[in-house]
Amino acid sequence: MGALQPGLPSPTMIPANWPIIVMDLKDCFFTIPLVAQDCPRFAFSVPSINNSEPMQRYHWTVLPQGMKNSPTICQIYVARALSGVREQYPQILIYHYMDDILIAGASVDNLQLVVKDTVQALQKFGLQVAPEKVQKELPWHYLGWKIMEHAVEPQRVALKWEVSTLNDVQRILGAINWVRPLLGITNDTLQPLFDLLRGDPALDSKRILTPEAKEALAHIEQAIQSRQAHCVHDGYGLQLYIINAITQPLALLGQWVATNNDPLLLIEWVFLPYQPVKTITTRGGNEVQLRGEEVHTIYIPLTKEHLDWSLANSIPLQTALLGYGGTLSIHMPAHKLFMAFKDIEIVARPRCSPVPVSGITVFTNGSGKTGRAVIVWKEEEHWKEEIHVVQGTPQIVELVAVIKAFQRWSEPLNIVTDSQYVCGVVQRLEKAWLKHVNNEQLFSLFKQLWYELNRRQNDFYVLHTRSHTNLPGFIVEGNRRADRLTAPVWATPVPQTIKQAQLSHEFFHQSAKALRKQFGLSWDTARAIVRACPDCQPFAAVRQTGVNPRGLYALQLWQTDVTHIAEFGRQKWVHVSIDTYSGALRATAESGEKAKDVIRHWTAAFAALGVPSTIKTDNGPGYISQKTQRFLQLWGVVHVTGIPHSPQGQAIVERSHQTLKHMLEKQKGGMVGESPQVRLWKTVYTLNYLDIREAAVEQRPPIVRHFLSFGSTDRIDVSSKDVKVWVRSLQSGQWEGPYTLITWGRGYACVSTEQGPRWIPARCVRPALEKANHEDTDKPAVANDMGTADADDRNSSEPHVNDSLEQ
Incomplete structure (x- = not known):
């Protein structure tokens, strides 16, 4: 319940020469009874001495002081008591604020009758008037004012102007604020005191009166002593x-x-x-x-x-x-x-025109990333530009561009900007009163722009246009040129291919390798586009060093897991399945991680990628439930689980969680308002169709590699590979083989052994070359750093080798 009277009644509204009676209610709060059922809500306890007995419980039967709503209840109660008198005597003025009541009328006789009925109405509600505080003769004192027949002035009080802390300044301004409307104390007079409020916000922070503040206090004191308002x-x-x-x-x-x-x-x-x-x-x-x-x-x-x-x-x-x-x-x-105010200049009309003016048209733009404030205009069928370098936010850079335009052209001017903020500021700033802002750089620019606008002798017009549109015409072309000059990439004319690559990356945020493959760019150009993207800067590329067993062809082995994305709300459980051969993945946002959610996700994944032979998961309840097992049996899928509570067995899908979240964060700016599933679809499309994994041997997107492997010629054929390698056993530390190499990637390799395919770390694999010394048939010949067999290293348990497999 808020304050019912946000301000005090003004005594100047009492007509001159009207008789007045002022009365005060005696112990107003303690004479207002509480409703019986509300009394327990006003309970309190009295502790016993030395805890010798339980505390005694009491509750108020009348309105207590100090409660948060006590003043409001008091106002309502007294107003209700006076409501009948107000209706009976509408020509009488009755001012009521808390327990102070003022009654004024045109004649003394009529006023006495009203006062009598008022006292009786108050007594019916249990309220008593203090006889010693009734005022019948002038001057009347009411709410800090002294009311006379024709005028009102503040009561004479002792003024204390000592200032040492912020709290003192606040106290003085609070005391001045309630008298200034009647005494005419202007904002200009109080400005030195307002300036003392800035700085350290702590109430006990030091403040010292400046000479201007002392002069202002002297002026205010004189006004309080001498000025008055009229009735x-x-x-x-x-x-x-x-x-x-x-x-x-x-x-x-x-x-x-x-x-x-x-x-x-x-x-x-x-x-x-x-x-x-x-x-x-x-x-x-x-x-x-x-x-x-x-x-x-x-x-x-x-x-x-x-x-x-x-x-x-x-x-x-x-x-x-x-x-x-x-x-x-x-x-x-x-x-x-x-x-005193007749000599103040009055402008005939604002210079800001609501319609375009006959003059040059200038396009302004700015970028906070590059700090470029750009002005573009067309002169004699040739485009010209002017670039200024400024450090600050995009709004500050845009403001600088507009200020430079006004400084350059004093003749009638049309300004076109794609910043709605700057357009609104320019339209409203002329002859406006500037509010001080804490950002000193921004406030300084406001003052510069205010000065440029108010000293102009010719009209100007400012227009807001939307950027990045494909509409034809002069305005779109000029804005496009200005926008192009704000970024370093567009400082000079660029090939259309690079522009397409940059626009594609702004939408999808694919990797530099994918850009190079898709648009035929050089490594330097592709990496420059990624480095210039602010959304991609926080996310460094992840080096894959895992040795999880992978499929030798698409749909041989999947890994499935659940990650959590809190911003998705009720659909924060994101189920992810990834094909370990191709890297193609499928993600769906679900409302949980129970069996029904797992089945719904797998059904969608089967429809998009096909039905795998084997799916590997952890041993979560949603995966090992009977309902899930019946579903997998129906589709003919083998289900295996890794070591309980060990995420390393699911390293491929675990790594895809991070990749998925990073891409979602990169694309977040262009997907405002979209549902979680729509955001996931765009991210999955980017990762499947436009991305090339850093560890991929084949330079193809995952989805292309996935579906091309369905043909027998695209699967890895063990018999067609004649690459022999030595493998060091992780248990014994001895070199074994040679074995036929099936496939490899960054950090992993797969070899064919008597027991079947075997996945091992790439650091444990060395190419097997022909022996340089045929006399020693017990040790394997391996390649040294120069690519030849070295007899001195044959007996080493960890020979020097060529590390081409790890590149």
Whole structure:
């Protein structure tokens, strides 16, 4: 429950010469009874001495002070007690704030009757008026104000201006803030004090009054001592005087009484926030809230030309005056208060045109990655450009480009930008009040742009256009040229092939090897495209060094496992199956890892890749359940499991988890709003069709290698291979063989032995060459570093060999 009265009632709305009675409720909180069923909610305990007995439990029967909602309950209760009197005497003013009540009427006799009925209404609700605090004679003191017959001024209080910490500054500004609307203390006067609020946010952080702050406090103290506001006069309408001050506009709510010596009655000042939350505040809110009616006349400090143009073109002014039935005037009354502002320059109309102007068209663009702020324009059928190097965010670089354009051209200018942020800033910044931002570089650019806009003598127009479109025309071409100049890759005209490769990588994020194979690029060009991609920088290539048994052809052996991707929400269980021969994989996002989820994944994988002979998994419940085993038997698939709790037996699919997650992260920027499964489909397509594994012997994408192996000529034929190798046993450390090499890759090899295919680490394999010395028939001849047999190394248990198998 929030505050029911966000502000204090203004005493200036009490008509002049009205009699007033101010009363105070005695022990207001403790006279408000609680509802019986709510009393236990206000319970408390009283501890016993030395814990000699259990604590005594009590609860309040009346409203206690100090509770969070106690003030709100008090306001509601007292307002309900006064509601009958308000309805009975609508012509009487009754101000109520907490336990302070003010009653004002046109005549004393009528006021006495209202006070009597008010006291009786309060007593019916159990509320008592403190007789010693009833005020019947002027001056009346109410909520810190001293109310007289015709004016209101703050009560005389001792002012303490000592400042040593941030808390002291905050306390002083809080005390000033409630009197400034009636005394006219402007934001310009308070600015030195506002500046002290910046810096260390700790309340006890040191603060020292600057000379400007001391001067401001002296001015404020004089205003409190000498200034006052006036009470409204019946029969005279309210006027709103908008004053165009030096830094920001302000307004005065007042009345013009020609019969007075000083005809201008100052009712209340209206100031814009020093740090505004929003740019535009519509008309009518404050005065309607104060008096319940709109102002009679609004005085605006504009020329006729400016007013006519604004009424026709300014949407904010049209919105503010919508439904206003009073008088709008541009002629301020003759008064000394308004004479101080007559010399302030008024611009006839904004220079920012809502339609294109007759002048040069300039295209601006910027990139935070390269720090290039680019300006492009066409002059005599030739395109020209200007490039500035700036360090900062994309918004800062874009702002610099626009500022440079305004500095270069003073004549009528059309600016085209693909930054909606910059377009909005330029359109709103002219003659605006700048809010201070913590980013000093950004605030400095705002001030530079503000200066360039306000010193222009010719109109300008700013247009936002979408980038990377294939539409024809001058605007798209100019923006494309500016965009091309922001990146180093596009600093000079480039072949169409490189552009296609870069666009392809921006969408799929395939590897440099895949780009080289797909587009026929050089290694340097392909690697430069990958290095220039910010989405690929955090992910380094993974070197495959595992020795898991693999299939000798497609669909011979799969590995299946489940990984978790938390951002997928309810579908965070991602099931992955990979063919150990081709590297082709299938991934589906499921809502769990039970048997039904495993079966659903395998059914989709079979449809995409085919039915494997063997699937290897861990011993998770979803894989070894009877339901899963019946499914595999129905499809004729052999199921094997690895060593329990050992992920090394599933190293191939485990490694694919990392590859899959890295690719998902790379492609994340272009898949905002897509479902988890759609994101997975794009990632799987990239890995299957556009990627070439670093360890692949054949330079083909996995899906091509997968389906080509279905023909017998593409399978590995052991009998056709005549490569002999020596193999070192991991148990005995002795060299065995020679065996026929079936296949190999980075970190692994497969040889044909009497017991069948055998998978071993590549470091344990050496090529078997002809012997250089036929006298020794017990030791194998192996290749040395020069590629010939070395008699000195024959007896070594770990001979020097050519490591070509590991390359």
